Amino acid sequence: MLIGVPKEIKVHEYRVGLTPAGVRELKAHGHEVIAQVSAGVGIGIADSAYTAAGASLVDTAAEIFARAEMVVKVKEPQAAECAMLREGQVLFTYLHLAPDPEQTKALVASGCVAIAYETVSDGRGGLPLLAPMSEVAGRMSIQAGAHAMEKAQGGNGVLLGGVPGVAPGDVVVIGGGVVGYNAARIAVGMGAKVTILDRSLPRLAWLDTAFDGRLTTLYSTVDALETAVTQADLVIGAVLVPGAAAPKLVTRAMLKEMKPGTVIVDVAIDQGGCFETSRATTHQNPTYVEEGIVHYCVANMPGGVARTSTFALTNATLPFVLALADKGYKRALLDDPNLREGLNVHLGQVTYKAVAEALGCEYQSTKDALKPWWAASDH
Incomplete structure (x- = not known):
């Protein structure tokens, strides 16, 4: 061939x-x-x-x-x-x-015959050709979000890991899959306060064990999500429905209740994004502000590395x-x-x-x- x-x-x-x-x-x-x-x-x-x-x-x-x-x-x-x-x-x-x-x-x-990396499966519910880039994007989401939190970038000026005597940043990760796990891993490593939400109780149990209690796991409901994001300094959208459009979990109304300068990183933007206000951006112009919230919605995040x-x-x-x-x-x-x-x-x-x-x-x-x-x- x-x-x-x-x-x-x-x-x-x-x-x-x-x-x-x-x-x-x-x-x-x-x-x-x-x-x-x-x-x-x-x-x-x-x-x-x-x-x-x-x-x-x-x-x-x-x-x-x-x-x-x-x-x-x-x-x-x-x-x-x-x-x-x-x-x-x-x-x-x-x-x-x-x-x-x-x-x-x-x-x-x-x-043509178009075969998509992102929907090839492994027979166990995994997506082996999406997973490597999900790992990269999850890890990148924290470093990108931490940078966007700087005041000069439009953020709220919070240092993600804090310093002695000053509280660390509050990170909320929506979705406990490959992206969410990798985002949480970096955020915990940087010393942030981390909360991760998911609708799979077995996955939440696994995350709790994997992180040995160093983060908070929450079953994802509208109420739990709304409470979490309004307290956050950085929110990572890590939701995936294989091959389908991402659900719009964070509404504009929720954004209006969030702290000004909060940063959201929508890793699901390739599938349309999981924030109602998300629209795709590029590495050339990665962020925009809407409802006082800094949006990072780069559609090819792993391309940055x-x-x-x-x-x-x-x-x-x-x-x-x-x-x-x-x-x-x-x-x-x-x-x-x-x-x-x-x-x-x-x-x-x-x-x-x-x-x-x-x-x-x-x-x-x-x-x-x-x-x-x-x-x-x-x-």
Whole structure:
């Protein structure tokens, strides 16, 4: 198979879909790789490293999309990239379609086979290709929030860890999953007072044990959430419904009751955000103020630490890239029900139910999408 690796074009996005090590693995499996010139330069990977690994370099993304049988990226394709996709071409990347009807329409119109990192499962309720970036984003959320709390950045001027004789900052984490755990871990390490809310009692019990009582766990109700956020200096939105739009848990009315200068970091912004007042921002202009509250809503947070993020992500994606290349997408999807969960758009049809429900569009099950090949398989 011919695999293409374009340079990312989203604002301040420096990650890359394959590292030279990944290129070597694909070459060892008998595949060819073309990479766009400077695709990895933003994270310190020179073009020469790609050529040494066996990739061929091309000058433009247009050539990547025109030639490659499978395109491996990081962020969702931008409008110009969607326009270059062609029927039957495999796209393997983050998509986050539920809050993005325009991208969904463009992918449907292209006739491509779009497989989303964020909905590939592991059979145990986990999301193995989202988890590495959730770990990064959770940890980043605290350092980004702590910086935004500085008075010069519009915050309330509270030092997150406090000092002897002065109380530390009050951090509230909404959601106890991968993002929430990692955010809490950094916040506790910095000496903040931390409260984490979730609706899973087993998860709250696990968090209580994991942190050995160094944070407060709360069962999440509207009342508990409202009380917690009105006392907070920093609120982390760490809620995820796989593939679907994030629920708007913190309302504008709640914001009006919060302390002026409080910072909110909405890690769920890729899925539309879990604060009613959230709108996506970039690393170039990461914050805005609404209702006196500083909003940090960068939609590609891990891109801020692009080198670490690239290696963490590609460690997780490479086995799936190899499976898709070795077997072809049809056989790979039929053989692996967890990879099959990643299929979001197939030859003009939306094939992920939560996306179809969020956007009010027609849904085709993956079984029906793969029906011509399903009968010939053992499934």
